[in-house]
């Protein structure tokens with residue numbers, strides 16, 4: 001028996017501006033930190049930049065037609081801040097607003113509900129030059145950009161996300177240095193995280209004011225962690241990973257503050273907090289977006305300092321080396337439902353990368369079908385048990401510029417030939433179109 005979903009369940013796919021649009025110098029767009037980062041030798045595995053990516057700036061009508069073929073009733077995409085306010089703050093670029101106007105109208109004409117992420121990593125470089133997310137001036141600039149954008153689109157867009165993955169914005173980009181702006185400084189990273197969460201709290205009322213009836217949320221990448229062995233040290237390592245990776249972000253936006261053990265572990269690197277910050281970031285939201293791909297397995301090396309080794313199980317992996325472990329999604333949603341009070345949850349990203357090949361004009365990506373199917377199968381049971389899950393967005397609609405991996409890592413339901421920009425619906429896309437139409441997990 002096919003596992004069925006409640007009526008009205010949202011079936012979508014997700015993308016992000018820098019990953020799909022290309023046209024980085026067109027129609028008055030300003031430079032973003034990702035333009036600068038990608039142009040720096042050695043930062044992108046394939047040496048590529050955001051041009052042309054999937055050229056969706058020009059091809060969005062074709063892409064929206066493909067969404068129709070896939071039977072999607074929702075589409076999650078992000079707005080490029082440097083198209084709207086090229087220097088971060090100050091002058092607004094009308095052509096940028098016009099572009100997203102056209103995208104939104106085309107989606108609505110196709111009966112596809114637009115879910116808009118306001119920040120999916122393309123910070124205007126001019127703001128980075130003045131300190132980026134580590135400084136409060138960027139919060140003010142963000143709020144200005146949010147207001148202009150929501151004023152323009154908020155009559156038609158009713159689903160908004162303030163940020164995508166604050167962990168990536170802060171830790172991956174400012175402590176680990178793998179993403180733009182490529183810094184390696186824990187103190188700056190934690191201040192950036194704090195400021196991003198604060199900007200979320202300040203943006204929510206601005207969005208509500210300018211988009212009557214809007215549903216507003218934030219998207220977190222949450223990775224359940226499990227101890228490598230039953231040893232006390234490994235269990236403690238798994239807990240600390242959980243505290244730093246998950247709780248550090250979900251607790252403050254839920255009014256629980258920062259997890260105290262992680263705070264202590266960070267010592268002098270913990271962020272500066274101004275009076276009122278914690279209350280501001282705990283503003284009530286309408287939904288939490290959950291991005292889930294894989295789990296973490298934690299091991300304490302028990303060397304002095306007790307380094308936490310976070311590793312992946314070396315079997316059952318997608319091409320990137322991420323383990324396939326659907327049970328962790330069940331554990332994750334169960335935990336969020338038990339410990340927090342979000343009125344609704346959405347899976348805003350879930351998907352897999354494989355080395356797809358085109359064979360006689362087709363892409364037989366059976367492994368991707370299997371990945372998605374395994375993750376979807378558990379969801380109807382969770383919904384029945386009371387988890388308020390309202391939608392599932394596959395990452396990604398189409399193969400795109402996968403950040404530091406360039407176009408090597410393909411996550412799409414639709415194949416992109418980056419030479420010709422031809423699109424080919426993969427077998428997974430065809431299968432997903434049967435799922436969306438049946439509102440059930442089909443074979």
Ligand code: FCB
Nearest residue numbers: 016164165221395402403
């Ligand atoms: C997430 C990002 C998304 C994409 C997937 C694979 O962390 O939000 O843009 O890169 O990973």
